[in-house]
Amino acid sequence: DQxxxxxxxxxxxxxxxxxxxNCDYTNSMFDYFLWYKKYPAEGPTFLISISSIKxxxxxxRFTVFLNKSAKHLSLHIVPSQPGDSAxxxxxxxxxxxxxxxxxxxxxxxxxx
Amino acid sequence: xxxxxxxxxFRILKIGQSMTLQCAQDMNHNxxxxxxxxxxxxxxxxxxxxxxxxxxxxxxxxxxxxSRSTTEDFPLRLELAAPSQTSVYFCASSLDSxxxxxxxxxxxxxxx
Numbered sequence: 362d363q364x365x366x367x368x369x370x371x372x373x374x375x376x377x378x379x380x381x382x383n384c385d386y387t388n389s390m391f392d393y394f395l396w397y398k399k400y401p402a403e404g405p406t407f408l409i410s411i412s413s414i415k416x417x418x419x420x421x422r423f424t425v426f427l428n429k430s431a432k433h434l435s436l437h438i439v440p441s442q443p444g445d446s447a448x449x450x451x452x453x454x455x456x457x458x459x460x461x462x463x464x465x466x467x468x469x470x471x472x473x
Numbered sequence: 474x475x476x477x478x479x480x481x482x483f484r485i486l487k488i489g490q491s492m493t494l495q496c497a498q499d500m501n502h503n504x505x506x507x508x509x510x511x512x513x514x515x516x517x518x519x520x521x522x523x524x525x526x527x528x529x530x531x532x533x534x535x536x537x538x539x540s541r542s543t544t545e546d547f548p549l550r551l552e553l554a555a556p557s558q559t560s561v562y563f564c565a566s567s568l569d570s571x572x573x574x575x576x577x578x579x580x581x582x583x584x585x
Contacts, residue, residue: 370513393571404477404563404576405516412571450516454570459504459523461570465515 364388365453367464375472380438382467384451387432391455391462396425396436399448399466408449409436441471475499479564479577486554486584494549494580496564504567505547506574507531507539509560516563522547554584 366385374380384394392413397405411418411425411434418425424437438445451464480495498505507519518531522541536558538550547566551558561581565574 395573397573402579402581404565404578405574406576407573410571410573452573457570459567459570460521461567461574463516 363465364391365451365462365464367449367451367467369467370465371468371470373470373472374441376443377440380436380441380445380469380471382436382438382449382451382469384434384436384464385432386434386453388453388455388462389432391453393454394425394427394434395452395454395461396423397450397452397463399450405450438469441469443471443473445469446471477564477566477575477577479562479580481580482578483581484583486551486582488554488556488584490554491550491552492554492582494551494562494564494582496547496549496577497545498547498564498566498575499545500566500568500575501544502566502568502575503544504570505541506565506567507537507547507549508563508565509533510563510579511560519549519562551582556584558582559584 395410396408398408399405427434448466450466452461477498503524506521508516517533520539522528561579564577567574
C-alpha cells in the first residue's frame, strides 16, 4: 500500500518556466512533509519541508504548498533552471519521529 | 564535517559471494537506515536502527543483515549475493524524521 504517491514519473519544462511537482498521501497521521532532490550517482539531498500547521513554505525559487483536506502537496520551482534537472522525491513523517515514507520520485528535465 | 560516509562506492560481486557495505556518520544521530534504489524505482527501506543495539526490518530485508554496535556505524551485510541484489544502496541517518535524513553518496553493487 503506497502511502505517498508521485503519479508523474517524469516532467519536462523549458528553462525560465515554472515546474510543478505533485505528491499525494493517504495517511492522516503524516504531519511533516519534505522534498528531496537527487542527481545521478549522488545521494538524495534535502530541499525544503513543510509542517502540517502551514499551507505554504518558501525558500528562494522553491515553494511547497500543502492542501491537507485533499492530502496533496506540490513543489513549485520558479524560474526553472537546467541545474534543477534531477529526480525529486516527496517524503512524509508522522506517527513516529524516526521514519520517513518516500514516494517513487519524479524525474524533472529542464531544457535550455 | 563528513556527514554520512559509505564505502565502497562501487563493487562487483559474483553470485554466492558475501560482502559488507560500510556506513558511518559523525553527527551523533540515533537513527540510521539502509535503502536500495533499483533503476527507475524509488527508495526501498531494507533495515533501520533507532539506536545502538537496536535494529529492525524494513520493506525488503531478505538476503541482508545489519548490526549496530555503536552510534556511528551501521554496516549492511549481504550473504550469498544474488543478481536480484544488483542495486544502488544508500545509507542515511537522522536526528528526527521531521528534520529529514542525511544520505550518503551510495554504493553501486553489481552481482554477476
